[in-house]
Amino acid sequence: MNPKVALVGPGRVGCAVSKRLYEAGYPLTAIISRSRERATDACSYIGCSTTLASTQLTDSATAEIILLAVTDDQIQRLAVQIQATNQFSKPTTLIHFSGLHPAEIMFHQSSPQALLSLHPLLPFANRQKAYMNLQGCPCALESDDPKALVLGEKLVGAIGGHSFTIDHDKKPLYHSAACIASNYLVTLFASACKLLISCGIEPDQTAPLLLPLVQASVENIKDLGPEQGLTGPIVRGDIGTVTEHLQTLQDNAPELLQPYLQMGIMTVEISTNSGRLDPKTALAMKDLFTTKIKELSSNK
Numbered sequence: 001m002n003p004k005v006a007l008v009g010p011g012r013v014g015c016a017v018s019k020r021l022y023e024a025g026y027p028l029t030a031i032i033s034r035s036r037e038r039a040t041d042a043c044s045y046i047g048c049s050t051t052l053a054s055t056q057l058t059d060s061a062t063a064e065i066i067l068l069a070v071t072d073d074q075i076q077r078l079a080v081q082i083q084a085t086n087q088f089s090k091p092t093t094l095i096h097f098s099g100l101h102p103a104e105i106m107f108h109q110s111s112p113q114a115l116l117s118l119h120p121l122l123p124f125a126n127r128q129k130a131y132m133n134l135q136g137c138p139c140a141l142e143s144d145d146p147k148a149l150v151l152g153e154k155l156v157g158a159i160g161g162h163s164f165t166i167d168h169d170k171k172p173l174y175h176s177a178a179c180i181a182s183n184y185l186v187t188l189f190a191s192a193c194k195l196l197i198s199c200g201i202e203p204d205q206t207a208p209l210l211l212p213l214v215q216a217s218v219e220n221i222k223d224l225g226p227e228q229g230l231t232g233p234i235v236r237g238d239i240g241t242v243t244e245h246l247q248t249l250q251d252n253a254p255e256l257l258q259p260y261l262q263m264g265i266m267t268v269e270i271s272t273n274s275g276r277l278d279p280k281t282a283l284a285m286k287d288l289f290t291t292k293i294k295e296l297s298s299n300k
């Protein structure tokens with residue numbers, strides 16, 4: 001018999017993970033929200049009985065696993081509240097889903113339970129997309145408790161993912177990596193769309209025009225790795241083209257000049273490591289970027 005699960009915070013992550021666990025045979029004991037409507041809606045989405053909908057944290061007491069799928073800033077407060085008020089009948093594992101915080105953030109002296117952090121390395125834009133994408137998703141596990149890690153591996157398997165472990169003190173760095181790869185990719189894409197609009201292209205045409213480029217670039221990374229997958233003027237050593245970019249950005253989108261320069265320096269490094277940019281041109285390219293950065297900061 002699988003352990004019983006209660007969900008606190010039926011948002012995107014909570015609903016997607018709970019639906020997967022429920023379908024994998026984990027009994028649910030409560031779906032807890034601050035709003036009865038949201039809890040009931042989550043039950044309907046997950047496919048469990050709407051009688052499990054609750055607004056009381058104490059309804060998590062009979063569960064052996066409590067999923068604290070709340071916003072990062074609420075994890076500690078709610079974990080403390082649950083452990084201070086619940087009369088646990090069995091040993092319980094508290095799980096949060098933050099990529100940043102350690103599992104230990106949920107520790108409470110009066111009623112220490114097993115603590116685990118389980119971070120699906122996935123952008124949860126909405127619960128249904130997340131539910132689908134959990135299949136094959138890498139999930140970071142972190143805990144000081146070996147038994148909690150073993151349970152985490154089982155749960156990750158049940159939701160369709162594959163697990164790896166991360167040390168608690170490396171989580172901020174790990175989460176920065178996730179943010180850069182996912183969130184900043186979106187920001188860069190939106191910035192490129194804005195530039196196309198400045199070229200006179202209709203806003204609703206920008207994404208269809210740029211998406212094949214993005215998708216092909218992602219495919220190149222997947223097939224060849226970043227170094228050999230890199231294309232464009234920097235790795236080709238086309239200093240003239242890059243110089244024109246700097247001028248046109250300064251004239252038309254000055255807010256993108258600094259990011260372009262900083263990313264340019266990092267791209268020179270990848271190009272050099274790829275063995276496709278000769279050291280002399282790399283130095284000249286880097287010089288172009290650093291001189292411009294100095295010029296901009298002295299103009300402030």
Ligand SMILES: NC(=O)c1ccc[n+]([C@@H]2O[C@H](COP(=O)([O-])OP(=O)(O)OC[C@H]3O[C@@H](n4cnc5c(N)ncnc54)[C@H](OP(=O)(O)O)[C@@H]3O)[C@@H](O)[C@H]2O)c1
Nearest residue numbers: 009010011012013033034038069070071072097098123124
């Ligand atoms: N979104 C992602 O891409 C992603 C990916 C991996 C991990 N995560 C992590 O997963 C966790 C949940 O993120 P999410 O994207 O699922 O967030 P979400 O969709 O905004 O849902 C958050 C839930 O937190 C509850 N909540 C918010 N403020 C609260 C408060 N003051 N008191 C009690 N409950 C409160 C809400 O419950 P109510 O029903 O009571 O409003 C809501 O259901 C976070 O730790 C996040 O870092 C997110």
